[in-house]
Amino acid sequence: MGKGVPAANKIKTDLHEILDIRHLTDSTFVLRIEKKDLEFEAGQHVCVGPPNGIHTREYSIYSAEQDEYIEILVKEVENGLVSPSLKKLQKGGYVVVEEPVGYFTINKDLPQAQKYVFIASGTGVSPFHSFVLSGKAQNYTLLHGVKYASEAYESEAYDENKYVLCTSQEDKGTFNGRVTDYLKANHFGVDAHYYLCGNCNMIHDVYDILEEQGVSTDNIHAEVYF
Amino acid sequence: MKYHLVTLGCQMNQSDSERVKRVLDGMGAQWTDNESEANIIGILACSVRQKAIDKVYSKIAHWNKRKASQNLITFISGCILPADKTKFLKLFDIVFAMRELPQLPQMLSQYGIATPAGLERDNLNPKEEINFFWKVKPKYNSAFEAFIPIQNGCDKFCSFCAVPYTRGREVSRPSHEIIDEVKNLVEKGYKSITLLGQNVNSYGLDKKGEEITFAQLLERIGQIGATTNHRFWVYFTSPHPRDMSREVIEVIAKYDCLAKQIHLPIQSGDDKVLIKMNRKHSVKKYRESVDAIRELIPQATLFTDIIVGFSGESEEQFQNTRKALKEFQYNMAYIAMYSKRPGAASYSWPDDVELKIKKERLALLSEDLAEVSGAYNTAMVGQVFPVLVRDTDRKSGYLSGQTEGKITVRFASDNKALIGQIVDVKITSASNFSVEGELVEVAAKVG
Numbered sequence: 001m002g003k004g005v006p007a008a009n010k011i012k013t014d015l016h017e018i019l020d021i022r023h024l025t026d027s028t029f030v031l032r033i034e035k036k037d038l039e040f041e042a043g044q045h046v047c048v049g050p051p052n053g054i055h056t057r058e059y060s061i062y063s064a065e066q067d068e069y070i071e072i073l074v075k076e077v078e079n080g081l082v083s084p085s086l087k088k089l090q091k092g093g094y095v096v097v098e099e100p101v102g103y104f105t106i107n108k109d110l111p112q113a114q115k116y117v118f119i120a121s122g123t124g125v126s127p128f129h130s131f132v133l134s135g136k137a138q139n140y141t142l143l144h145g146v147k148y149a150s151e152a153y154e155s156e157a158y159d160e161n162k163y164v165l166c167t168s169q170e171d172k173g174t175f176n177g178r179v180t181d182y183l184k185a186n187h188f189g190v191d192a193h194y195y196l197c198g199n200c201n202m203i204h205d206v207y208d209i210l211e212e213q214g215v216s217t218d219n220i221h222a223e224v225y226f
Numbered sequence: 227m228k229y230h231l232v233t234l235g236c237q238m239n240q241s242d243s244e245r246v247k248r249v250l251d252g253m254g255a256q257w258t259d260n261e262s263e264a265n266i267i268g269i270l271a272c273s274v275r276q277k278a279i280d281k282v283y284s285k286i287a288h289w290n291k292r293k294a295s296q297n298l299i300t301f302i303s304g305c306i307l308p309a310d311k312t313k314f315l316k317l318f319d320i321v322f323a324m325r326e327l328p329q330l331p332q333m334l335s336q337y338g339i340a341t342p343a344g345l346e347r348d349n350l351n352p353k354e355e356i357n358f359f360w361k362v363k364p365k366y367n368s369a370f371e372a373f374i375p376i377q378n379g380c381d382k383f384c385s386f387c388a389v390p391y392t393r394g395r396e397v398s399r400p401s402h403e404i405i406d407e408v409k410n411l412v413e414k415g416y417k418s419i420t421l422l423g424q425n426v427n428s429y430g431l432d433k434k435g436e437e438i439t440f441a442q443l444l445e446r447i448g449q450i451g452a453t454t455n456h457r458f459w460v461y462f463t464s465p466h467p468r469d470m471s472r473e474v475i476e477v478i479a480k481y482d483c484l485a486k487q488i489h490l491p492i493q494s495g496d497d498k499v500l501i502k503m504n505r506k507h508s509v510k511k512y513r514e515s516v517d518a519i520r521e522l523i524p525q526a527t528l529f530t531d532i533i534v535g536f537s538g539e540s541e542e543q544f545q546n547t548r549k550a551l552k553e554f555q556y557n558m559a560y561i562a563m564y565s566k567r568p569g570a571a572s573y574s575w576p577d578d579v580e581l582k583i584k585k586e587r588l589a590l591l592s593e594d595l596a597e598v599s600g601a602y603n604t605a606m607v608g609q610v611f612p613v614l615v616r617d618t619d620r621k622s623g624y625l626s627g628q629t630e631g632k633i634t635v636r637f638a639s640d641n642k643a644l645i646g647q648i649v650d651v652k653i654t655s656a657s658n659f660s661v662e663g664e665l666v667e668v669a670a671k672v673g
Contacts, residue, residue, distance in 0.1 A: 047390075054308035055569075056391070058383060101381040101395060103468070103506050200538075204498050217508040222501045226385060226571035 015051055015094040019069055024153050027076040028123060030062060031086060033095055035070050040100035042134040043127045043223075047098040048072060050085040056096060057082040060104070060126040060197070060223070064133035070097070073126040073153060104197065104223040106136045115192040116140040119179055119206055124198030124225050125153055131195075132158055141188065145179035145202060148172070180205045190214050197223040229255045230264035234281060235272025237463065238422050239304050241373035242324050243270055244364035246303070251365060253331050265297055266334065270304035270324075273388050276565060279310060286317045299334060303327070305392040307569040325356040325378070353397045360399045370417045370614070370646035376404050376443070377423030381432075382466060384493075385504045386533060388569040389424055396425060396432045401443055408447050412456055417614050417648055420461040421447075427465035427474060441473040444484055451483025457648050459485040459614070459630050464531070467492070467507040470515040472522075479522040486523050487631045490515060491531035495550025496543035499536055504571070509550060516554050527557040527602075527631030534591060535564045535584035537575040544587050551594050557602055557633065558659070559595050563588055596658040603633065603656035610666055611635070613651045615644045627651075634660040 020032040031048075038046070042065055049056035057080075063071035076083045089095065104127055106116075116137045118128040125144050131137050143164045146152065149172035152165050166182050167173030175182045183206060188194075194210055196203045203222050210220055229250045233243040246268060247257065258264050267289055272278040282302065289300050301320035314321050320333050356378050366372050379394045380387075404421070411419055421443075423429060429440040438446070447460055460483055465474075467490060478484045490512070494500055497508050519526050532547060551559060563584040566573050579587075611629045619626040619636045625644060626636040637651050650666040 054312055099395060102383075200502050203501055207498055207501065217497060217510050224385065224502060224504050226574065 014096060014098065016070075016097045018089055018091055018093045018095060021089070021091055024073075025150055028074065028151070028153065029076075029087065030071050030073055030154075031089075031095070032063075032069050032071045033097060035068055038070060038097070038100055040065060040070075041105045042130040042136050043105040044100040044102035045104075045127075046070065046072065046100050047096075048086070049082050049096045050089065051094045051096060053082070053085060053096070055081040056098060058102075058226075060102075060124075060130070061100060062126045062129050064130060064135075066134065073123045073129070075123045102223075104195070104221060106131060107193075110193065113139055115188065117188045117192050117194045118142040119145075119183070119194065119196045119198075119202075121145040121179065121198030121202040122151065122225075123153070124202075124223075127197055127223065128195070129154070129157055143179045143182055145198070146173070178202075180209060183209050187213055190216065190219070193219050193221065195221045195223075198225050200224050227253075227255045227266065228258040228264045229266040229268070230258055230261045232261075232267070232269040232285060233304075234270060234278045235274060235305065237373055237420065238375065238424070239270045239272060240367070241364070241375050241422050242304065242327075244366055244373070245327060245359065245362040246270070246330070247365040248363055249327055249330050253334070262292075266299045266301070268301045268303065271302055271306050271310075273305045273307045273310065273392050273567065273569070276567070282310075282314075283317075286314075290317065301330070301333070305389065307388055307392055307567075309568055323355075325359045327362060328358045353395070356397050357400070360403060368646075370415070371420075371616070372411050372416050372418070373420045373422050374404060374407050374411075375399065375422045376462075377426055377429050380424040381428070382425060382468070382506060383504055383571070385502065385571040385575075386493075386536065386564065386567065388567045391569050393424060396428055398429050398432055398437055401430075401438050401446070404443065405446055405450070408450055408460070412450060412454055412458055415456060417458050417646065418461065419458060420463060422463065424464070425466040425469065426462045427469045427471075431469070439473075440469075441471060441477050444474060444477045444481075448477060448481030448484050451481055457612075458483055461485045461487060461489075461632075463489045464491055465489070467505070467512045467515060472518045475515070475518045475522050478526075485630050485632075486526040487529065488519055488523075488526055489529040489531075490519075492547075492550060492554070493531060493533050494536065494539070494543070495547035496539075499539055499543050499547075502538065503533075503536060509546075512550075513553075525631070527629075527633065528554060529558040529632070530554070530556050530560070532559050532561045532591060533564050534561060534587040535579035537564070537572055537577060537579075539564075539579055548591060548594055551591060552598060555598050555602070556595060557599050557631065559591070561588055561591050561595070600656065600658035603658065603661050606633070606653045606661055607656055608653065610650050610652045611663075612648050613637075613663075614648050615646065617645060618642065635663055636660065637663045637665050639665050 016034040018033055022030040040061055045058045045060045047056035048059050059072035062073040074083055074086055076087045128142050141162050142158055145166045147169040149167050155163055165173035166175045166179045168178050196206050231243055233239050271282050292298055300318045302314050302318045303322050303324050377398050379396045380390045381396045383390050427440045430437040566577050613627040613629055613635045615625050615627040624636045625639045635651055651663040652666050653661045653663040655662045
């Protein structure tokens with residue numbers, strides 16, 4: 001703000017440079033952006049929007065805490081407020097990034113050997129990618145529900161023995177069916193901590209299954225993707 | 227130069243308006259109740275309900291017509307959604323975020339002059355800017371009740387709410403400023419002080435250990451009460467169940483000046499609805515807080531907020547909310563029918579509970595509340611309660627006020643000098659949402 005210039009009507013921006021864009025499918029891409037002084041805990045999210053736009057939206061951070069950049073996994077939503085604009089951006093461009101917040105994090109008081117079951121649908125895998133890359137959980141199983149195997153989104157990041165790709169529309173995953181079907185057939189016990197991230201219907205269905213399996217609500221952590 | 231201010235929405239906006247008035251007074255402008263004689267008219271908007279936004283559009287259309295025959299500057303601030311802001315920029319002379327209030331005189335003096343401000347990027351960190359806002363001394367609207375903002379913004383992102391997009395992230399006000407403001411109000415004899423914040427009990431969390439916690443803040447305020455002869459009650463609103471700690475409840479129990487009334491929004495009594503609302507707590511977690519309140523402060527009254535007819539809310543899920551209302555024995559519940567708010571995450575979800583069903587659910591919950599609240603009020607009959615007298619009652623020859631637990635009381639008296647005082651009232655009869663009594667005497671510890 002220049003001296004003597006009224007502050008009215010100004011547009012708030014905190015611009016971060018786009019360092020790289022990786023297109024994973026026709027509609028899904030990873031945006032790597034300048035970290036600047038932003039620190040975060042794996043599982044948290046940032047509000048991101050195009051420069052000079054009026055909207056931002058929350059995106060779970062995809063990268064690791066120790067990385068020198070921040071990555072978000074974006075799926076273009078038809079008629080979305082933000083994602084179509086983000087898709088048009090190029091490397092070297094800028095995005096607005098607000099500071100990381102959120103509570104979908106690993107409880108530091110739990111023992112290192114704690115069993116975690118991460119259950120995601122689609123790009124809801126993002127916080128789990130950050131958990132694993134940040135070394136937040138060793139004893140985990142990640143159930144990733146997608147329609148097609150092409151939506152596995154850089155699954156090489158996970159230990160192949162700990163990653164279960166559930167494909168509902170083709171038989172190319174670890175399991176042909178929905179994550180809910182897999183969960184019904186495979187119990188992980190009442191002592192595990194369950195982290196659910198993705199669309200609300202999946203979360204509600206998983207919640208019912210876990211409740212039926214006797215899992216306490218204290219052990220169920222959910223982050224709804226809008 | 228005269229000014230008028232229209233304040234819509236919550237107590238936070240009411241509190242903000244007291245600071246806006248101070249700034250305008252400082253410019254030499256004079257307040258007028260008469261909107262039509264004002265040269266500066268401002269509006270503090272609320273984006274929580276569509277009705278409030280509709281009112282803004284109606285007002286500005288009227289004011290802009292007046293400009294043909296009168297010198298008039300209009301401004302708008304408060305909770306404004308990004309989409310509305312772009313429209314307001316064309317309708318109002320000045321649009322600003324509340325944290326930019328200290329710069330309002332500068333904006334007013336240069337209004338109408340084309341400047342690069344509309345396009346210039348703001349490099350000032352909003353978290354730093356809000357500190358300048360808090361330094362503006364408010365012009366309190368009341369001589370005995372005051373609101374103190376202690377925290378601004380929201381990190382919770384409830385899916386039905388647009389506040390995170392209008393007020394930004396959580397920022398805590400420096401504790402020494404809050405303590406000073408409380409001390410000042412107590413010295414002036416204020417009887418009711420309300421600490422305000424979108425998530426008031428998340429106070430300090432954003433500072434990551436560099437500021438005291440909400441419990442510690444209450445402890446320090448409690449100590450002010452313990453060292454004065456003035457009787458006053460300190461409230462806070464609204465806390466978030468996720469951050470309601472046992473420590474906070476213990477401190478409230480410990481100090482007389484910390485009011486034994488807690489407003490703890492539940493929104494729904496169904497875990498799956500709470501997940502969809504992105505509330506970040508379960509009914510079980512909520513129950514733990516209520517159990518702690520009942521254990522440590524058995525005399526406390528409990529208020530809440532509930533939304534009925536949220537996207538996808540089934541009959542079974544609604545019934546769980548009814549069960550919760552009965553279980554937690556609320557004295558008051560602010561029950562709203564869900565409506566989509568542009569900008570909120572749930573805007574893209576179907577608003578699929580029919581209006582007729584929403585109305586039925588609202589009516590059923592209201593009946594349940596009346597039953598629970600009425601039983602509590604009936605049990606008050608025969609007991610004496612200190613009451614802060616707030617105004618004359620609608621019933622001629624009566625004054626009305628509130629107990630420490632914010633139960634509305636009326637009693638026969640023509641003595642308007644009692645307004646703003648804490649007096650003892652013996653409760654003689656009760657209805658579902660209020661009680662009636664007889665004045666016993668002016669309480670001994672009147673300030």
